Amino acid sequence: MASTIRVRAINSGDITEVQALIQHPMDSGYVKDAQGQTIPAHFIQQLTFEYDGKAVFVADWGPAVSKDPYVKFAFKGAKKGDDLKVSWVDNKGASDATTAKIQ
């Protein structure tokens, strides 16, 4: 199955700028469907970006984050060609991970 994580990390000098788009329904648990049934909560609870074995960005998410979330941040200390690992876990225990090369 194709990865749910699309990530791009661009290094420029000391700063690496990271963008990621994650495919996930992010159902809040407060929305009803056309039949009036509540769509159960289904959202990413934790999103982690790791560089060199250390977490450089961790997000604790909840029902307020919208479908197919987009994240952008920058961090210091990486070089072109290094690996950046991205992983998430949701409230149903599902997860996905991918590793991208810093460009």
Add this chain to the structure above:
Amino acid sequence: MRACALFSSVLTALGFAVFVATALPPARAADAPDPAADAKAFRDYFVKKFPKVKLDDFVNGPYSMNEDMRKQWEEKEQFPPYEFALEAGKEMFATPFKNGKSYADCFANGGIGVRQNYPMFDEKEGKVVTLELALNRCREANGEKPYSYVKDEMASLTAYMAFTSRGKPFDIKIPADPRALEAYQEGKRYFYTRRGQLNFSCATCHVQSPGERIRAETLAPALGILNAMPIYRSEWSGMGTISRRFTTCNSQIRGVPLEPQSDEYRNLEYYLSYVSNGLPISGPGARP
């Protein structure tokens, strides 16, 4: 006493007639539609209203009207929210039907880079055929069930076809067939006609008030308004087709929407696309 009353009522009638005559729009010779002149006037109106906006930029809707929104949109275009629908559409387009044929068999050039030619007037049928309609007819002709015009599958398919035409200018043709001219005119009439309990026409928002706000939204100009379709709308948390936009616009002004791909909507799409001829396809798009 009677003569006086008669005289004054005649005067009133005359006065009323003069009032009515001047209030009515000036009669045009034979009232024959001139689409080319319409399109030029349409373009000139928006170019004059927004002198700082480049002609091609009108296809970006509210982003051509608001600098702050544009910055956010340009950033998101690096990782656009329609990417998932686009990929799904590409896969769907390439997948053959149960009978072995595929969408490519129904379109010129295998369906690649043809979006800018739709809608087109079908002289055999005597009606306007939109891209969405053509896709479902292709499905049905090959033994497949048609897709809903307002759901994800049609949005993904049209997203892919729009993407293969990105940058190509709208090239809508009105053949020398009185029925085609009639369809164009009907579309124009629909566009300017007020409807719904809120008494809005499409023009009320998109001709009279582009760049201004309706509640929290910034209104797009009518020029180039279909060039970015289908769009990922943050408000919908998903992708939407032209059919979805037409029907929801109707219900938002408290008008009961017509069936997707009704004659009225097909003609409306024909008119709106024609007056945007020359402007580039920018779809699939992203909107707030």
Add this chain to the structure above:
Amino acid sequence: MSRTIGAIALAAVLLPATLIPARAASDADFKTAYAAADAAEKQAGALRNQWTTTEAALAAARKAAEAGDFDQAVAQAREAEALAKASIFQATSEKEAWKALEIK
């Protein structure tokens, strides 16, 4: 005394007649009112110009009738008829009025 009579007379004139029904509405009254509203809405449909609020009023009328509240049902049906007629007027007048908005 005359002041009181005067006050009552004034009140009788000012209070609109519809607020004081001569009797409670019946199912028959509802059916009549609804038929008129429905006919008008169908006419609006033929003109391809129905309003969502008309549909909502018709639905509210049906719901009230089902619950046995015929006063409410008749009121909603009358509202629906008024809305439908307004939408017909809109469609008819817009046949010419649209030209005033056209970019020329």
